[in-house]
Amino acid sequence: MLQPIYLHRGLTLLPGQADLRQLLSGATQLVSTAVPAASALDLDCHGSFLGDVDMSDLAPDRSVKKTTERQSRWLINTAVRTKDALAPLFSGAEAKGLYIGLGTVDCDEADEQAFLASCTTQDLSDHKLTHNNPMVGLILLNTTATSHISQMCQITGQNCCFAHLQDGGANAAIEASYDLAEQRTQLALVGGGAHKITPWYLLANEQYWRSFSKLWLTEAAAFFVMSHQPSANRLLAHYRGRRGNGGDWTALIRQLALHLTEWPKHRLMQIIISGGMPEQQQIKLQLQNVAGAAKLIFIEEGCGFIGAASCAAAVNLALELLQDDVAAPDADGLDAVLVLTLGPSQQFSYLLTGKQP
Amino acid sequence: MRQVVVTGVGVCVPGCSEPQQLFSQLAQGQSFINFDEKMAALGVRNVATCAVSKDEIATLHALYPAVAAELSVSGTMAFHALTHAVKSSGIDVPLLAKRCGLFYGVHKSLISPELLFNLWQGYNETLQQLKVAPLSEAEFRQFRPDHVLPVFAREIGLHGQVQAVADACAAGATNILSGLRRIRAGRLDVAICGAADEGSQPLWNLVFRHLGALSSPDTTASTMCRPFDRDRSGTVLADGAAFLILEEESHARLRGAPVLARISGGSRSSESYKMTSTAPDGSLYLQSMQAALSDAGLIAAQIDHVNAHGTGTKSNDSAEGLAIRDLFGAHCPVTSTKGALGHSLSGSGAIEAVLSVLSLRQQQLLPTLNYQCPGPQEAELNIVRQSRPQQLTHILSNSFGFGGQNASLVISKA
Numbered sequence A: 001m002l003q004p005i006y007l008h009r010g011l012t013l014l015p016g017q018a019d020l021r022q023l024l025s026g027a028t029q030l031v032s033t034a035v036p037a038a039s040a041l042d043l044d045c046h047g048s049f050l051g052d053v054d055m056s057d058l059a060p061d062r063s064v065k066k067t068t069e070r071q072s073r074w075l076i077n078t079a080v081r082t083k084d085a086l087a088p089l090f091s092g093a094e095a096k097g098l099y100i101g102l103g104t105v106d107c108d109e110a111d112e113q114a115f116l117a118s119c120t121t122q123d124l125s126d127h128k129l130t131h132n133n134p135m136v137g138l139i140l141l142n143t144t145a146t147s148h149i150s151q152m153c154q155i156t157g158q159n160c161c162f163a164h165l166q167d168g169g170a171n172a173a174i175e176a177s178y179d180l181a182e183q184r185t186q187l188a189l190v191g192g193g194a195h196k197i198t199p200w201y202l203l204a205n206e207q208y209w210r211s212f213s214k215l216w217l218t219e220a221a222a223f224f225v226m227s228h229q230p231s232a233n234r235l236l237a238h239y240r241g242r243r244g245n246g247g248d249w250t251a252l253i254r255q256l257a258l259h260l261t262e263w264p265k266h267r268l269m270q271i272i273i274s275g276g277m278p279e280q281q282q283i284k285l286q287l288q289n290v291a292g293a294a295k296l297i298f299i300e301e302g303c304g305f306i307g308a309a310s311c312a313a314a315v316n317l318a319l320e321l322l323q324d325d326v327a328a329p330d331a332d333g334l335d336a337v338l339v340l341t342l343g344p345s346q347q348f349s350y351l352l353t354g355k356q357p
Numbered sequence B: 001m002r003q004v005v006v007t008g009v010g011v012c013v014p015g016c017s018e019p020q021q022l023f024s025q026l027a028q029g030q031s032f033i034n035f036d037e038k039m040a041a042l043g044v045r046n047v048a049t050c051a052v053s054k055d056e057i058a059t060l061h062a063l064y065p066a067v068a069a070e071l072s073v074s075g076t077m078a079f080h081a082l083t084h085a086v087k088s089s090g091i092d093v094p095l096l097a098k099r100c101g102l103f104y105g106v107h108k109s110l111i112s113p114e115l116l117f118n119l120w121q122g123y124n125e126t127l128q129q130l131k132v133a134p135l136s137e138a139e140f141r142q143f144r145p146d147h148v149l150p151v152f153a154r155e156i157g158l159h160g161q162v163q164a165v166a167d168a169c170a171a172g173a174t175n176i177l178s179g180l181r182r183i184r185a186g187r188l189d190v191a192i193c194g195a196a197d198e199g200s201q202p203l204w205n206l207v208f209r210h211l212g213a214l215s216s217p218d219t220t221a222s223t224m225c226r227p228f229d230r231d232r233s234g235t236v237l238a239d240g241a242a243f244l245i246l247e248e249e250s251h252a253r254l255r256g257a258p259v260l261a262r263i264s265g266g267s268r269s270s271e272s273y274k275m276t277s278t279a280p281d282g283s284l285y286l287q288s289m290q291a292a293l294s295d296a297g298l299i300a301a302q303i304d305h306v307n308a309h310g311t312g313t314k315s316n317d318s319a320e321g322l323a324i325r326d327l328f329g330a331h332c333p334v335t336s337t338k339g340a341l342g343h344s345l346s347g348s349g350a351i352e353a354v355l356s357v358l359s360l361r362q363q364q365l366l367p368t369l370n371y372q373c374p375g376p377q378e379a380e381l382n383i384v385r386q387s388r389p390q391q392l393t394h395i396l397s398n399s400f401g402f403g404g405q406n407a408s409l410v411i412s413k414a
Helices: A020-025 A036-041 A062-066 A070-085 A087-091 A110-116 A121-130 A136-140 A143-153 A166-181 A199-204 A250-260 A280-291 A307-325 B019-027 B037-041 B054-063 B073-089 B093-099 B113-129 B137-141 B145-156 B168-184 B202-211 B249-254 B283-296 B314-328 B346-362
Strands: A006-013 A045-048 A096-102 A159-163 A187-193 A215-218 A221-227 A233-242 A266-275 A295-298 A334-342 A347-355 B004-012 B048-050 B100-105 B162-165 B190-198 B237-248 B261-270 B305-307 B333-335 B394-401 B405-412
Touching: A006 A070, A006 A233, A006 A307, A020 A307, A036 A199, A062 A143, A070 A087, A070 A096, A070 A143, A070 A187, A070 A221, A096 A143, A096 A166, A096 A307, A143 A159, A143 A187, A143 B261, A143 B405, A159 A166, A159 B261, A166 A187, A166 A221, A166 A233, A166 A307, A166 A334, A166 A347, A166 B162, A166 B168, A187 A307, A221 A307, A233 A250, A233 A307, A250 A280, A250 A334, A250 A347, A266 A280, A266 A307, A266 A347, A280 A295, A280 A334, A307 A334, A307 A347, B004 B019, B004 B073, B004 B168, B004 B249, B004 B346, B019 B346, B037 B202, B054 B073, B073 B145, B073 B190, B073 B237, B093 B100, B093 B190, B100 B145, B100 B168, B100 B346, B145 B162, B162 B168, B168 B190, B168 B237, B168 B261, B168 B346, B168 B394, B168 B405, B190 B346, B202 B237, B237 B249, B237 B346, B261 B283, B261 B346, B283 B314, B283 B394, B283 B405, B305 B346, B314 B394, B346 B394, B346 B405
Parallel strands: A045 A215, A096 A159, A096 A187, A266 A295, A266 A334, B048 B237, B100 B162, B100 B190, B305 B333, B305 B394
Antiparallel strands: A006 A221, A159 B162, A187 A221, A233 A347, A334 A347, B004 B237, B004 B261, B190 B237, B261 B405, B394 B405
């Protein structure tokens, strides 16, 4: 018999320690500034930036200090603090897995830029080949942060890192749900991180950014936990599909409608969506036909584009909303929230979570 | 449980772009490793790589003009391997619709010093003059290794899921494992699984040299990578790509597909040990292999051959050697093809899976180049030094990534 899977709320790291729910309600706003490098690509782009995080209280060892930069520190910090906040779950699970959606780390740090401005190609080559930080290779590896998280959280089971933007974060969640359902793991630490907002980030995804009329990028990281240990919120369904080449989201949204009929006991109260730009208006209309009275939330309206962190951030928001709804006096039947992620690789993934029947 | 078989393979390595030809050349003891011209042009001599040439890429571009401008070097090699695998399997990808998925192992692309400089110059100018940087879109796209996926999906008519795994040097194997599991669980009937990397990029050589992982210079490039050998000093980086078509067995047999081999099982795990090395006693590698055996429903005695990760570094080969000896004993034949092909990072797990399939088909072991004897205190293994016929039913293939990302696959005779 299949064991139920439960979701446990973790942490979401946003600039200024902002809370996503408050951002979406308008109670607070993220500070955003123009991204100078974007003008070179004729992109109308604002950014909300994270500073470096202080991990000193986590007592990272020497290898962590030497082989991380701020992007990987956002990820490690959020993962380890999520694990600490949910410590009893971790101690109760023998088989644990780590599933992360990753951006690529680049070497676009301020010092590097200053040096590059002053030299010839030969100077640059000499510099790159002789003076670089010996650890630069490990810093640049996508999986360095994963390894540090594994070590600091003592996770030795299933693991997977996925690229790149929202698809990576969604794939991490879906793969974790498969491993739990197929009993390869008992607990999954799931999350993802946005990329540093740098010229390289803009260049690497330039084709995707062109589909945005206005671009608001935000640096972020988010993690949550899936496990067989009961919580208030169960994973009712998970799905991963992809719209065909040149197609639209219609067929997949119709399929979602069909899937939702399988859970009549759960009143869908929210659909939290990330991604799908620039077609969000069309998606909104189609989802309203499916969702009935459920509220639709596009997280980018509150926090900007947060890439591979978006699925986990949306899950954390969903769990917060469900938790607070416990006290709602007008609750009628059981409630559920759908977290839907639409990615640049045309992926359509969702997690449906609802209260334990 | 649904059984998963391999119905098509494709490879693209410097000097060879056809799987059977590659197998034959490796069996004859050919090395594909040379002194690297890109590094020499930068004034760094005696660095060996297995690097694809500009002429080879031009040939591939001529073969695939529709995608030439859209793909990086590794993406172009991967596209060739993908196309060959799909064609050789005979699958009708559009007809399979959502029952077919694409799984790709990627790594990070490190751009060349010249491009880095030109890029920064471009930005300096544009910040002042609001001029678009004078670099091509294809050059920019190589910053994102997974940029190839929409191109691949479009060109082969794929409508199903796509997934890019970024598990460093284990990615070539872990994406195969993802495909295997989706088919076993009934979510897919076909999984197109592959990986590619451009390990010869100068900055990769730089960073690996700084880590102490590259082999010391020698007078002959072809002898510089010496897996498991006492005198080994490090690895040689490489470019390479490979794809395998995984298919549910009854689905394959019903359509009369060529069934090349069976993927019996595998494992994927994280060591949580150290960033830069594994446990010296090989125990964590042993756990990876044991987990793969358990998943395949086999015991160690049933493994006829190990296709080792065997990078040629002191630490990996020492630990892996101990793990192989402790689990399989000293008699099990062991091969590392990295002595001939170098280490193509993400690509290596997929390439070695293809070579394992072909070993099973041919009932033949491939050699490990440049091996003489193990170091003191190291495991005595049955390292295959010359290709020979061998009765093979089950092969175990290892891929161990930096920072403890481990994957082991069990590939069996069909």
